[in-house]
Amino acid sequence: MARSRQPRKRRGEKTRGVPRGPGEPRRPSHRPPAPDGASPKPPTDRRGGASRSLWLGAAAAVLVAAFFVLRGGGPDLPDPPDPDLSQSESEVAEVVRRARRGVLDDRGSPDRWAGLGAAFLAHELHTEAATAYTAAGALAPGDYRFPYLRARSLWRVDPELAEAAALEAIDLNPDYIPTYLLAGQLAEDRADPETARGRYRAALDRLGTTRSAPANTAAASFRLGRLLASDGDLEAALPLLEQAEALAPESGAIAAALARVYRRTGDGGKARAAAERARSLDHDLMIRDPLIDAVNNVAASVIGKERRAFAAEGAGRPEVAERLLREMIRSRPDAADLYYNLGNNLSRQGRNPEALAAWATALEKNPGHVAALINSSIVLAQSENLGEAERRCLRALEIQPNHPGALSSLGSIAALAGRRADALRWFRRALEQEPERAGTHDSIAQVLAANRQFADAIRHFRIAVSKEPFRGDYRLGLAATLASTGDFEGAWEVAHEGRRLGIELPADFLGMLRQAMPEPAFR
Numbered sequence: 267m268a269r270s271r272q273p274r275k276r277r278g279e280k281t282r283g284v285p286r287g288p289g290e291p292r293r294p295s296h297r298p299p300a301p302d303g304a305s306p307k308p309p310t311d312r313r314g315g316a317s318r319s320l321w322l323g324a325a326a327a328v329l330v331a332a333f334f335v336l337r338g339g340g341p342d343l344p345d346p347p348d349p350d351l352s353q354s355e356s357e358v359a360e361v362v363r364r365a366r367r368g369v370l371d372d373r374g375s376p377d378r379w380a381g382l383g384a385a386f387l388a389h390e391l392h393t394e395a396a397t398a399y400t401a402a403g404a405l406a407p408g409d410y411r412f413p414y415l416r417a418r419s420l421w422r423v424d425p426e427l428a429e430a431a432a433l434e435a436i437d438l439n440p441d442y443i444p445t446y447l448l449a450g451q452l453a454e455d456r457a458d459p460e461t462a463r464g465r466y467r468a469a470l471d472r473l474g475t476t477r478s479a480p481a482n483t484a485a486a487s488f489r490l491g492r493l494l495a496s497d498g499d500l501e502a503a504l505p506l507l508e509q510a511e512a513l514a515p516e517s518g519a520i521a522a523a524l525a526r527v528y529r530r531t532g533d534g535g536k537a538r539a540a541a542e543r544a545r546s547l548d549h550d551l552m553i554r555d556p557l558i559d560a561v562n563n564v565a566a567s568v569i570g571k572e573r574r575a576f577a578a579e580g581a582g583r584p585e586v587a588e589r590l591l592r593e594m595i596r597s598r599p600d601a602a603d604l605y606y607n608l609g610n611n612l613s614r615q616g617r618n619p620e621a622l623a624a625w626a627t628a629l630e631k632n633p634g635h636v637a638a639l640i641n642s643s644i645v646l647a648q649s650e651n652l653g654e655a656e657r658r659c660l661r662a663l664e665i666q667p668n669h670p671g672a673l674s675s676l677g678s679i680a681a682l683a684g685r686r687a688d689a690l691r692w693f694r695r696a697l698e699q700e701p702e703r704a705g706t707h708d709s710i711a712q713v714l715a716a717n718r719q720f721a722d723a724i725r726h727f728r729i730a731v732s733k734e735p736f737r738g739d740y741r742l743g744l745a746a747t748l749a750s751t752g753d754f755e756g757a758w759e760v761a762h763e764g765r766r767l768g769i770e771l772p773a774d775f776l777g778m779l780r781q782a783m784p785e786p787a788f789r
Contacts, residue, residue: 343373343401346382347394358389376406387419388565395419410438411557414445425452443469443482444555459493466490479554484514495527503527518547525768541768584615602632618645636662640671647679655679670699674706681713689713704733708740715747723747738769754783
């Protein structure tokens with residue numbers, strides 16, 4: 267049963283702290299310079315070339331003009347943003363208000379405005395952060411930090427203005443590698459892989475002449491290699507991806523990309539090994555970004571520690587995450603969410619009795635904590651306490667009707683109890699809420715196969731495999747069900763498709779399949 271989780275910011279590539287970018291493999295930052303070391307010109311793109319870059323620059327100027335009226339020697343600055351913080355945690359509100367008071371005390375200080383921008387950005391007040399960084403940039407137009415951080419703030423709010431700001435930051439400091447990475451990601455987001463490739467290449471060129479964290483070389487190599495592979499240039503992509511993995515061996519995203527390239531080049535052994543690594547690693551790829559690290563340090567203590575705890579989990583250090591969570595609990599002993607996160611951490615470490623105790627405390631603090639009800643029900647079901655597990659899921663549905671996690675968990679509980687009709691009913695209700703969820707299709711398929719409703723089971727297994735082709739358990743379910751119907755050739759086809767992806771089905775199953783039908787030639 268899949269664990270219910272509180273929404274996590276983004277997954278994929280991410281910087282150490284602030285939520286990452288959308289497709290990364292979870293939120294970065296980026297931009298490129300000219301290979302010869304000269305200040306780079308804003309690259310043209312296929313949606314308007316140089317004229318588009320000029321338009322973006324003009325739009326950025328309009329944004330500045332919206333906030334400032336020039337008088338004599340400097341800008342006449344507006345009042346700093348004053349967002350409604352009534353629903354925020356008290357620690358967050360205090361950090362923001364303190365930073366705002368600093369600006370009111372000295373409006374002419376770019377660092378005060380930047381401090382306010384950091385307070386906003388660290389707590390995901392993106393529009394307000396962009397306003398503050400725009401003010402800082404107007405007061406210190408030669409400082410690359412402010413357009414870069416404005417770009418990070420605008421990334422999800424206004425990607426075009428974010429791209430213009432990132433290019434401005436590159437012009438001001440062509441040695442800050444995260445800006446190239448952000449600029450490349452922004453180009454990818456607007457479906458311009460050619461421009462993105464140029465920016466990642468520029469990052470690698472610059473990395474050859476500057477001292478930078480290996481993580482950034484890994485990120486640039488990975489992104490460029492991934493784009494080249496998607497274009498079919500496997501010869502150029504492979505060494506870049508291999509370099510990326512050597513520098514960031516903890517990244518499942520890189521290993522998965524390598525598995526695909528090895529498979530396409532016909533190196534099945536390496537493809538299988540890389541796919542196995544990908545399954546055991548976190549998908550994220552960390553980026554070293556000191557400016558964002560500084561923003562994260564401004565976050566209210568609990569929020570900052572929580573982000574660091576998530577980062578430790580992603581890096582395979584659950585004990586560090588546990589320590590940070592316990593520190594947060596000492597400072598905020600009534601926060602139900604902290605006990606909930608601690609329970610998740612302990613469960614991932616295999617310490618289920620302690621996890622249940624943490625979730626119980628979360629429910630004492632907040633009896634309506636749906637996620638704690640669902641996750642504790644999963645562990646209770648695994649320990650065969652099906653009655654209490656079911657009661658908790660039903661309670662979750664009373665609070666949040668049609669919650670897909672509760673519905674799916676009720677289906678699993680009913681299946682464990684042998685109540686297949688109830689299991690199908692719950693799973694189908696869950697599928698109505700999340701039609702694309704592969705795990706629910708797989709669960710329905712398992713129950714249907716147990717009922718010997720093989721045609722429907724095969725249909726749901728195929729959907730699950732199509733949505734998550736690297737899941738060996740889904741593929742095994744499909745192959746086994748096909749074999750149950752006498753379609754041994756179809757079962758072998760599923761096994762061979764998995765092998766091409768680097769997935770080998772269990773040897774005992776393949777042995778039984780060989781007894782039923784000799785293995786066809788692997789194509």
